[in-house]
Amino acid sequence: MxxxxxAEEKEALTQQKxxxxxxxxxxxxxxxxxxxxxxxxxxxxxxxxxxxxxxLALTYGIGLIIFAVILGVIYNYYCTRYEDQAEExxxxxxxxxx
Amino acid sequence: xxxxISFTALAFFFIFVGLVLxxxxxxxxxxxxxxxxxxxGGQIHWAVNGIAFAGDYLSAASFLGICGMxxxxxxxxxxxxxxxxxxxxxxxxxxxxxxxxxxxxTFTDALNAKFNSxxxxxxxxxxxxxxxxxxxxxxxxGAGDLVMPLLGLPHWAGVILVGAIVIAIVxxxxxxxxxxxxxxxxxLLIVLxxxxxxxxxxxxxxxxxxxKENNYHTFIELTPETKDDKLVSVQGWNVITQQRSGDKTFxxxxxxxxxxxxxxxxxxxxxxxxxxxxxxxKNDGTSLYNGEVKENRKFYQVGxxxxxIVNGQELSQTGPLGPFEFLSTIKDSxxxxxxxxxxxxxxxxxxxxxxxxxxxxxxxxxxxxYKIGSDANLWSKMDFVSLMLALFLGTAALPHxxxxxxxxxxxxxxxxxxxxxxxxxxxxxxLTLFIGLGAGVxxxxxxxxxxxxxxLLARAFGAxxxxxxxxxxxATVLGTVAGLIVASSGAIAxxxxxxxxxxxxxxxxxxxVGKIAAVVVGVFAILLGMAFQGINVSFLVGWAFAIxxxxxxxxxxxLLFWKKTSSTGIAASIVTGIISSLAIILTSxxxxxxxxxxxxxxxxQLENPALISFPLAVLTVYIVTKLYPKxxxxxxxxxGQ
Numbered sequence: 001m002x003x004x005x006x007a008e009e010k011e012a013l014t015q016q017k018x019x020x021x022x023x024x025x026x027x028x029x030x031x032x033x034x035x036x037x038x039x040x041x042x043x044x045x046x047x048x049x050x051x052x053x054x055x056l057a058l059t060y061g062i063g064l065i066i067f068a069v070i071l072g073v074i075y076n077y078y079c080t081r082y083e084d085q086a087e088e089x090x091x092x093x094x095x096x097x098x
Numbered sequence: 099x100x101x102x103i104s105f106t107a108l109a110f111f112f113i114f115v116g117l118v119l120x121x122x123x124x125x126x127x128x129x130x131x132x133x134x135x136x137x138x139g140g141q142i143h144w145a146v147n148g149i150a151f152a153g154d155y156l157s158a159a160s161f162l163g164i165c166g167m168x169x170x171x172x173x174x175x176x177x178x179x180x181x182x183x184x185x186x187x188x189x190x191x192x193x194x195x196x197x198x199x200x201x202x203x204t205f206t207d208a209l210n211a212k213f214n215s216x217x218x219x220x221x222x223x224x225x226x227x228x229x230x231x232x233x234x235x236x237x238x239x240g241a242g243d244l245v246m247p248l249l250g251l252p253h254w255a256g257v258i259l260v261g262a263i264v265i266a267i268v269x270x271x272x273x274x275x276x277x278x279x280x281x282x283x284x285x286l287l288i289v290l291x292x293x294x295x296x297x298x299x300x301x302x303x304x305x306x307x308x309x310k311e312n313n314y315h316t317f318i319e320l321t322p323e324t325k326d327d328k329l330v331s332v333q334g335w336n337v338i339t340q341q342r343s344g345d346k347t348f349x350x351x352x353x354x355x356x357x358x359x360x361x362x363x364x365x366x367x368x369x370x371x372x373x374x375x376x377x378x379x380k381n382d383g384t385s386l387y388n389g390e391v392k393e394n395r396k397f398y399q400v401g402x403x404x405x406x407i408v409n410g411q412e413l414s415q416t417g418p419l420g421p422f423e424f425l426s427t428i429k430d431s432x433x434x435x436x437x438x439x440x441x442x443x444x445x446x447x448x449x450x451x452x453x454x455x456x457x458x459x460x461x462x463x464x465x466x467x468y469k470i471g472s473d474a475n476l477w478s479k480m481d482f483v484s485l486m487l488a489l490f491l492g493t494a495a496l497p498h499x500x501x502x503x504x505x506x507x508x509x510x511x512x513x514x515x516x517x518x519x520x521x522x523x524x525x526x527x528x529l530t531l532f533i534g535l536g537a538g539v540x541x542x543x544x545x546x547x548x549x550x551x552x553x554l555l556a557r558a559f560g561a562x563x564x565x566x567x568x569x570x571x572x573a574t575v576l577g578t579v580a581g582l583i584v585a586s587s588g589a590i591a592x593x594x595x596x597x598x599x600x601x602x603x604x605x606x607x608x609x610x611v612g613k614i615a616a617v618v619v620g621v622f623a624i625l626l627g628m629a630f631q632g633i634n635v636s637f638l639v640g641w642a643f644a645i646x647x648x649x650x651x652x653x654x655x656x657l658l659f660w661k662k663t664s665s666t667g668i669a670a671s672i673v674t675g676i677i678s679s680l681a682i683i684l685t686s687x688x689x690x691x692x693x694x695x696x697x698x699x700x701x702x703q704l705e706n707p708a709l710i711s712f713p714l715a716v717l718t719v720y721i722v723t724k725l726y727p728k729x730x731x732x733x734x735x736x737x738g739q
Contacts, residue, residue, distance in 0.1 A: 054426060
């Protein structure tokens with residue numbers, strides 16, 4: 001990140017994180033909406049046994065809960081990485097100007 | 099239902115409440131300024147905050163309501179768990195960090211950070227107040243339900259007790275105490291739910307569901323003499339009357355001066371009378387339970403499996419089960435649920451709870467409360483979509499959840515808090531599935547209120563577990579109510595009086611006004627808690643989520659993601675969201691039933707308003723912004739600091 005203005009750099013970091021957040025949100029939205037749409041239009045499918053004797057409704061439901069946690073961890077990992085990179089770039093710049 | 103007072107439970111209860119109050123007063127002495135009253139001065143560690151987030155969120159609705167709804171309606175209760183958790187995705191990915199960067203104390207301040215508009219201040223503080231009150235109702239209802247078996251007190255006494263304790267906590271201390279209390283209680287709730295789940299799985303399933311402490315009632319079946327559609331005689335009983343309700347027929351019989359109602363079923367051309375539970379409200383205001391006074395204890399806890407099928411074989415007992423085995427066994431078995439019908443018998447109002455055999459495969463699918471199969475009508479499908487929408491979009495817009503974003507120092511910490519909260523809450527929600535199902539099939543349900551499913555299940559396993567779980571659940575309610583009252587007193591004292599009316603209050607006065615507001619809101623919550631007795635608390639929380647999603651979320655999203663959004667657009671959207679969602683709720687079948695007009699006669703059949711009110715509010719913010727665009731002077735970047 002080669003910007004020499006801290007405010008701009010912060011702005012870039014904010015943009016980066018916000019873009020990540022929005023994309024992950026849409027991924028989850030599609031999965032969640034999938035469940036609702038299945039319920040309204042293809043209800044019978046939810047009764048199919050898929051896994052350890054559980055039906056699709058339960059598997060999908062528990063899956064949505066676990067998936068939310070996984071996405072949260074991914075989000076945190078990348079945000080922290082972006083922040084560390086930005087900080088590093090910041091430090092390098094300070095070092096260079098001395 | 100009448101309950102015995104448990105002295106072990108009482109002892110634990112008082113120790114716990116004492117601990118909570120002690121903590122509040124301890125932290126209360128440390129606070130000095132108004133910023134520490136509202137947001138604990140931004141000094142709380144992220145991990146503590148994360149579990150406190152979970153503690154806030156795992157309110158009576160989650161622990162009491164979801165378990166209860168799963169116990170009586172199977173998978174439909176779990177829909178709440180799925181939706182409540184999904185809501186955190188919106189909170190974390192879209193709202194959390196931008197809000198933290200805006201750096202304000204209350205929801206109104208954050209929304210208004212770029213505009214300084216009096217219209218936003220006014221509308222946002224009103225929406226905070228209304229959402230908080232709608233969220234307070236279920237907490238109070240849950241509190242009343244909790245004390246009935248715990249202390250042997252009537253419902254109203256529990257509601258007053260919680261109200262009084264919380265008013266004392268909030269008026270004396272403020273937010274610092276509630277964060278630590280929420281942390282303690284959030285952690286305990288998760289640990290105890292895990293313990294309860296282990297008990298359920300180790301205990302396995304059995305017919306009838308007998309426990310050391312709980313002998314299940316054997317329901318009687320009678321064979322009557324009939325002629326055409328008339329009941330002629332039943333051996334040993336006098337036939338009094340028969341009544342139709344929908345496609346069912348109920349008959350009233352008498353034996354030894356006691357009147358009982360039976361469900362007349364026809365199986366393979368043969369008639370069979372099945373015992374029901376009844377509560378008869380007499381003209382003089384007294385109630386009879388199964389035809390006798392409450393004190394005779396002839397009213398039973400119910401809910402059981404009529405058949406247990408494992409690998410195609412019928413068993414009477416399974417022994418310990420693994421988590422997947424537990425779920426799949428219930429799916430393959432037959433569940434007996436008790437459904438309610440209301441009859442009018444002369445001057446008496448009779449609530450009949452009749453046994454209904456439901457196949458496990460249906461019980462483990464959505465559709466028992468929110469009908470969505472091919473035979474479902476449009477209203478109930480819309481209701482399902484509306485509920486899922488409200489739960490998804492409501493979380494991020496709840497005012498008492500947002501407040502916690504400000505109690506950690508940096509956006510990085512706010513993020514870590516939120517993820518810890520999601521993991522803790524997600525884990526907890528998976529446990530509610532086991533607790534709810536366990537309560538539904540282990541003969542512990544109180545037909546008068548589904549909210550007590552989890553604590554009553556714990557009671558079947560032993561007094562100690564019951565007492566601890568009740569105490570934690572009670573503390574859960576205390577903590578959540580405290581958080582909500584802080585949020586609403588903030589809305590009144592800070593947003594409305596200080597900012598909107600521009601009364602230049604000094605720090606001391608601000609705190610004082612906040613405390614007075616807290617007392618007023620608390621008393622109001624007590625009254626509403628009494629009025630909504632008996633309704634499932636998750637269902638009630640669904641309303642709060644719908645209002646939050648409609649009134650607040652469009653405003654927040656547009657503010658954060660559309661630079662052109664004008665203050666007029668935001669204020670108009672909040673107003674539209676509040677009015678449309680409130681109007682739909684107040685004319686819904688549940689409210690019509692509360693007004694005594696009969697749910698079937700309601701103006702529409704939509705129980706949850708979000709499907710209509712959310713899009714309306716989104717349209718409003720867009721159209722009004724187009725009509726009344728931002729003035730040039732407040733054209734700052736939307737992601738400003």
